[in-house]
Amino acid sequence: MLRAAVREDLHAVAAIYAHHVEHSVATFDLEAPDVAEWDRRFAAIHAAGLPFLVAEQDGAVAGYAYCVPWKSRPAYRWTVENSIYLAPWAVGHGIGDVLLDGLIAGVAEVGVREVIAVVADSGDPASRALHERRGFTEAGRLRRVGYKHGRWLDTVLLQRSLRGEGD
Incomplete structure (x- = not known):
C-alpha cells in the first residue's frame, strides 16, 4: 500500500x-x-509542497520516498531530487517501482518539470535500473566525489523530464 507519510512513520524511516x-x-x-x-x-x-511517501507491506513500513528542491536558487524551483530507500527485507518485491511511480505522479501534480536522481555508482545496478525503467536517462557523472567504507565513489546523475521542451 502506498500512502503519504505521517510523523508516526518517522521512526521506521529513521531505522x-x-x-x-x-x-x-x-x-x-x-x-x-x-x-x-x-x-x-x-x-x-x-x-515545499513536495511528496513524502511510504509503502507498507503487512502493516510495516517497507520503504519510503520523497523529493526535495534540487537547489535553493529560485530559477531551480521546477526541478527536484528524489530519494528512495527500502527496508532490507523489502528489496526485490517491486516496492521501489511503486514508490517512484507515486513520486513522479506527485511532483507532476505540483508542476515540477525535471526530476534528478543522484545514484552512487557502487557496482549494484538496482537503483539505476529502477530509474531507467521509469524513463530516467544519464545526465552526467561526478567522479570520486564520495569516500565511504574505504573506497572512493562516483555518482551518476539521472534525469527525467516531465514536460516537453516547449512547455
Whole structure:
C-alpha cells in the first residue's frame, strides 16, 4: 500500500535509513540522523509542497520516498531530487517501482518539470535500473566525489523530464 507519510512513520524511516548509512553506499551520510532530524526534514518537504511517501507491506513500513528542491536558487524551483530507500527485507518485491511511480505522479501534480536522481555508482545496478525503467536517462557523472567504507565513489546523475521542451 502506498500512502503519504505521517510523523508516526518517522521512526521506521529513521531505522531504514540508518541501515543504509551503516551498511551501504546508497547514501553518503556517515552517521544516521535521529528522529528529530527526520521530523525537521519531513516538515521542510511538506512546506515545499513536495511528496513524502511510504509503502507498507503487512502493516510495516517497507520503504519510503520523497523529493526535495534540487537547489535553493529560485530559477531551480521546477526541478527536484528524489530519494528512495527500502527496508532490507523489502528489496526485490517491486516496492521501489511503486514508490517512484507515486513520486513522479506527485511532483507532476505540483508542476515540477525535471526530476534528478543522484545514484552512487557502487557496482549494484538496482537503483539505476529502477530509474531507467521509469524513463530516467544519464545526465552526467561526478567522479570520486564520495569516500565511504574505504573506497572512493562516483555518482551518476539521472534525469527525467516531465514536460516537453516547449512547455
